Amino acid sequence: MASNVTRLYQAVLRDQSVPISIPLRRTFSDWIVGKGFPPADAGGPKIETEVDGARLTMEWHGGCGRYTLEEPHGEGHLCTRVTYAESVPGMTGWVVVTVDRHGEGEAAVANAPGFLPAYLCTARITDGGVHVEDGPVALDEDDVQRFVHTMTEPRRRVPIVVVSVDPQNPGAGRARADYLAGAVAGASLVVHLTDQRAQDRFNKAMGGELGVFGGGVRTYVTPFDPADERYPYRHPPMGGAMIRDQGMAALNRVVDGVIGETARRKLPDDVQQTLRIVYRVLAGRAEPSEIATAVAPRPAKSALTREELRLRMAAMIQRPAPSVIGAVIEKPVVTKGAVGVEAEAAAVNGAITVKAEPAAANGATSVGTETATANGATAVAAAASGAITAEARPAAMNGAVAVETEAAAANGDATAETEPGAGEGAVAVKSAPAVVPAPDLEELARTVANRVIRELRGELETALGLATSSGTTGGDSGRLLREIRMLGAHLSGLRDVVTERRRDELLVQAEDESDRLATEVESLRDEHRLLQEEYAEAVTSTRKLSERVRWLERTLAEAGQPVYGVTGEQPVFEPANLTEALLEARENLHHIVVGDTDGVAARLDLDHPAQCRTWAAKAWDALRALDDFAKARSRGEFAGGFYDWCAHGSPGRFTIPTGMLSMRESKTVASRHKFSAPRTFAVPPEVNPIGQVLMEAHIKLRPVGYPAPRMYFHDDSGGATGKIWIGYLGDHLPNTRTN
Numbered sequence: 131m132a133s134n135v136t137r138l139y140q141a142v143l144r145d146q147s148v149p150i151s152i153p154l155r156r157t158f159s160d161w162i163v164g165k166g167f168p169p170a171d172a173g174g175p176k177i178e179t180e181v182d183g184a185r186l187t188m189e190w191h192g193g194c195g196r197y198t199l200e201e202p203h204g205e206g207h208l209c210t211r212v213t214y215a216e217s218v219p220g221m222t223g224w225v226v227v228t229v230d231r232h233g234e235g236e237a238a239v240a241n242a243p244g245f246l247p248a249y250l251c252t253a254r255i256t257d258g259g260v261h262v263e264d265g266p267v268a269l270d271e272d273d274v275q276r277f278v279h280t281m282t283e284p285r286r287r288v289p290i291v292v293v294s295v296d297p298q299n300p301g302a303g304r305a306r307a308d309y310l311a312g313a314v315a316g317a318s319l320v321v322h323l324t325d326q327r328a329q330d331r332f333n334k335a336m337g338g339e340l341g342v343f344g345g346g347v348r349t350y351v352t353p354f355d356p357a358d359e360r361y362p363y364r365h366p367p368m369g370g371a372m373i374r375d376q377g378m379a380a381l382n383r384v385v386d387g388v389i390g391e392t393a394r395r396k397l398p399d400d401v402q403q404t405l406r407i408v409y410r411v412l413a414g415r416a417e418p419s420e421i422a423t424a425v426a427p428r429p430a431k432s433a434l435t436r437e438e439l440r441l442r443m444a445a446m447i448q449r450p451a452p453s454v455i456g457a458v459i460e461k462p463v464v465t466k467g468a469v470g471v472e473a474e475a476a477a478v479n480g481a482i483t484v485k486a487e488p489a490a491a492n493g494a495t496s497v498g499t500e501t502a503t504a505n506g507a508t509a510v511a512a513a514a515s516g517a518i519t520a521e522a523r524p525a526a527m528n529g530a531v532a533v534e535t536e537a538a539a540a541n542g543d544a545t546a547e548t549e550p551g552a553g554e555g556a557v558a559v560k561s562a563p564a565v566v567p568a569p570d571l572e573e574l575a576r577t578v579a580n581r582v583i584r585e586l587r588g589e590l591e592t593a594l595g596l597a598t599s600s601g602t603t604g605g606d607s608g609r610l611l612r613e614i615r616m617l618g619a620h621l622s623g624l625r626d627v628v629t630e631r632r633r634d635e636l637l638v639q640a641e642d643e644s645d646r647l648a649t650e651v652e653s654l655r656d657e658h659r660l661l662q663e664e665y666a667e668a669v670t671s672t673r674k675l676s677e678r679v680r681w682l683e684r685t686l687a688e689a690g691q692p693v694y695g696v697t698g699e700q701p702v703f704e705p706a707n708l709t710e711a712l713l714e715a716r717e718n719l720h721h722i723v724v725g726d727t728d729g730v731a732a733r734l735d736l737d738h739p740a741q742c743r744t745w746a747a748k749a750w751d752a753l754r755a756l757d758d759f760a761k762a763r764s765r766g767e768f769a770g771g772f773y774d775w776c777a778h779g780s781p782g783r784f785t786i787p788t789g790m791l792s793m794r795e796s797k798t799v800a801s802r803h804k805f806s807a808p809r810t811f812a813v814p815p816e817v818n819p820i821g822q823v824l825m826e827a828h829i830k831l832r833p834v835g836y837p838a839p840r841m842y843f844h845d846d847s848g849g850a851t852g853k854i855w856i857g858y859l860g861d862h863l864p865n866t867r868t869n
Contacts, residue, residue, distance in 0.1 A: 138208075138240040139229035140393045141316035142287070142401060143249075144256045150214050150223045151195055153252035155188075158197055158212060161245035162186060165199075192418025193218075194408040205773075205793075206233015210243050215408050218422040221400050225249075227316060240389045242315040250315060257316075258287030258352075266293070266307035266320045271328040277321065278335050282355050287395065289351050289388050293322040295329050296345030296370055303345065306373065306381060310347070313385040317392040318349075345370025347384055351391060400425050705746040707735040708839075708859060715753045715856075721760035721847070722753055723855050725811055730860030734839055745831045745839050749859060751786055752829045752841060756854045758784040760845075764852030772827070772845060786829065794826045799865050808864060809842060811857025816850040825857045838862040 147153065159170035166181045170188055177188040187198045193216035201208045209230045217223035227243060249255075250264035260280060269277055269292075281290055291310055296302040307322035314320065323329040323342075333341030339362035342348040348367040359365075366387060373380045397405065403424045410416035705711035708731040715722050735742045759775045762768040768775060773793050776785040799805040810824050817823065823844050831839040842858040 134206075134233065136231045137228065137393045138231055139227070139242060139317065139389055140395065141225075141227045141242070141246070141262075142257055142397060143225040143227070143262065143316055144222045145214075145225060145253055146217065146222055147253040148217060148223070149193075150216055150225065151190060154212070154214055154225060154249060155190075155195075157245045157249040157252065160248065161243070162199065164244070165201075189412050192411055194411055194418065194421065196408070196412055203231065204233065206231060208232075212243075213405065213408060215404050215421060218425060220422070220427060221404065221425040224398075224401050224404075226397070226401065226405065240386060240393070241313045242317060242389075246315040247312060259283050259285035260288055260290075260319060262288065262316055262319060263311070264315065266304070266311040266322050268304075268324050269321050269328055269332070270324045271331045274328060274331045274335060277332075278356075281350055284353065286352050286354070287392075287398075289318045289349050289391050291318055291320045291347060291349050291384065291388060292332070292342050293320070293347050294342040294345060294370070295323055295326055296374075298345065298370075298374070306347065309378070309381055310384060313382075314388045318388045340365065342367060343370075345373060347373065347381075349384065349388055349391075703750070705743075705750050707742045708732070708746045708749055709735055711746045711750040711753065712859065714750070715757075719753055719757040721764065721853050722757045723851075723853050724859075725855065725857050727856065727859045730858070734837065734861060738837065748786075748790070748831045749829075749839075749841060751784070752790070752831075753856070755784040755786045756843060756856075760847035760852065760854045763847040789833070790830050792828055792830065795828075796866070800824070800826060805863075805865055809858075811842065811844075811855075813844060813846075813855050813857075814851070817844070817846050817855065823855075825855075836862075 145154075155170055163169055165184065167179055167184075167186050171177060175189065175191050177186070179186045184199065184201045186200075187196075189196050195214055197212040199210040201210075209228075209232060211228050211230070212225065214225040215221075215223060227246065229240070229243060247264040250262060255262050260283060280286070291314070293303050293307040293310070303322050307320050311320040323332060329343060333343060336342075336356050337359075340348075340350075340356050340359060346367055346369045348365060350365045354365070368380060368384055396402075404421050407416055407420050407424055411418055411421070703714055705714060709728060712724050712728060712731060716724050734745070755776065756772065759768070759772050762775075770778075771793070773788065773791055775783070776791060777788050794800070795805075795809070799809075806824055809826065810822050812821060813823050815821060825842040825844045827843055827845065829841040829843070831841065839860065840858070840862055841856065842863075844855040844857065846853055846855060
């Protein structure tokens with residue numbers, strides 16, 4: 131049966147004793163013996179026992195184990211699970227204790243399992259650095275300061291409950307602390323103040339708004355620091371007057387608050403890491419050694435030496451070596467009085483060659499740039515001896531721009547020859563040409579533009595500054611400046627063109643990807659619609675086969691002999707939507723009365739046409755099951771309720787799976803007017819004199835998700851009318867989750 135699971139209790143206990151399994155098994159065994167189970171035998175790796183509907187499973191292997199006790203409770207069961215792992219290097223052994231409620235119905239009492247106080251006595255067991263005691267801790271005035279350090283421990287995970295002195299009944303504080311300690315064992319630490327002096331000192335340490343007095347109880351959650359606490363009522367108090375008036379009911383509210391605080395808490399990281407491995411070890415899918423491996427610290431990366439770090443940084447910023455394609459290698463020699471400016475690079479693959487020409491005489495300034503153009507490469511050169519001269523001759527080869535004075539361009543070959551100097555300060559230049567296949571033009575242009583703008587533009591402007599400072603004619607300097615700036619602007623434009631083209635390509639790729647995704651989404655929608663249709667057909671086929679089986683069973687029962695090849699069964703009604711199912715029920719199901727719910731049912735049909743056929747089939751099955759049940763019960767042929775009718779169905783009886791059925795709402799929904807009012811529907815006076823009734827029983831046509839249709843009904847099959855009253859068939863009504 132499908133069930134809901136609610137966590138009622140959780141405790142994480144750290145146990146440094148070795149081994150954990152012996153005291154844990156002993157105390158757990160004593161507890162289950164009191165429930166009628168035989169004592170736990172440590173001889174085998176697994177024990178399975180069942181007593182009066184309760185089932186016990188105990189497993190252990192390789193330093194870990196799990197004990198599971200399932201006890202019937204209402205329409206479901208309570209599951210107490212104890213999982214443990216022994217200590218390994220890097221991790222203290224732990225025990226995780228949980229209590230879960232499976233199924234619907236009234237909430238169970240969320241107290242600690244009975245074996246925990248005895249287990250907590252076996253060693254100094256902690257959670258988050260706090261010793262979790264088996265009973266209440268008596269706190270006198272000398273212990274207050276030490277205990278405040280415990281309360282402010284940053285690692286603390288468990289709440290601390292402090293019980294004050296009751297001036298009207300001095301012995302009541304200890305009794306209340308005893309009850310609370312047993313109820314929250316393992317999940318909290320309970321402290322009672324021994325006398326008025328201890329209480330005064332404790333309240334002084336807490337401050338004006340965080341104290342506890344007058345027989346009251348206060349729960350201090352984590353994290354906690356009385357000096358920095360801005361919201362005192364985050365640590366809920368309960369007054370002594372309320373406890374004296376309500377007694378155990380008030381203390382149980384304290385217990386619910388404490389256990390509710392810890393039941394939802396995330397497990398520590400090392401427990402989460404190893405818990406999955408523990409389950410795998412117990413299932414035989416992992417080795418016990420993997421537990422230690424999971425918590426072993428990973429080796430830290432060795433620190434680099436200073437020299438290694440320097441070399442790595444140098445490698446990151448090192449300028450790439452000149453290309454071997456058409457490379458020009460220059461080694462200038464500058465003698466006294468000569469000023470030389472040089473830059474070296476390759477003339478192909480986006481490289482730029484800028485080289486100095488020898489000076490004509492001592493003290494002359496030589497600034498030279500040479501350009502060789504091959505397959506789209508660009509180079510710039512200028513030569514001057516004592517004066518600045520520059521010639522610009524544009525040439526276009528494969529879409530490239532070339533400005534040159536002393537260079538040659540041919541199929542990627544760049545040749546530079548040494549110019550003799552007229553005096554001291556001559557520059558010797560050597561070049562080594564090489565020939566390789568032409569590179570990619572688009573990549574070459576992008577590289578050239580980025581390199582000039584990013585690296586060489588400053589060097590060109592510096593060379594120009596040196597030239598203009600040599601006292602030469604201002605007209606030539608201005609012209610050369612304009613030429614270089616114009617070249618820089620052209621190269622910037624070239625880079626923008628390349629960038630724009632790349633952006634356009636990326637946009638086209640993005641549009642193509644978007645179209646592809648849209649096509650895939652549409653394909654998935656079509657597949658989803660097809661699967662819905664196939665599912666509806668499968669449900670229809672199943673229902674037809676079920677009807678045939680029921681007819682054959684009736685025929686066999688009446689004839690007392692096998693029947694083969696018959697086709698005389700009645701046709702099966704297949705509703706196309708919820709509204710059609712309601713109309714058919716009004717006409718042919720005589721023990722069902724359908725109320726005014728056609729509007730909300732039709733809304734589901736219109737809003738969800740692809741799913742309403744499946745919901746209608748489930749609704750029709752439920753209506754027939756209710757009609758069959760009401761008929762049998764009104765005639766005295768069946769004495770139980772509709773849940774029993776479905777859970778223990780016999781051949782030929784119309785039933786539905788019990789997982790679709792819920793016989794009552796939660797206490798919150800049933801008791802609060804804004805939730806109960808939408809579930810109150812009209813009935814005749816013979817059913818209820820006031821003319822309406824709260825209908826809690828309902829059938830889930832879809833268990834979860836949105837929408838989640840529900841059918842609410844009232845069972846009067848054993849009453850005055852002998853019928854089932856359908857009050858509502860529509861979308862999920864509001865509850866604590868939807869509001």
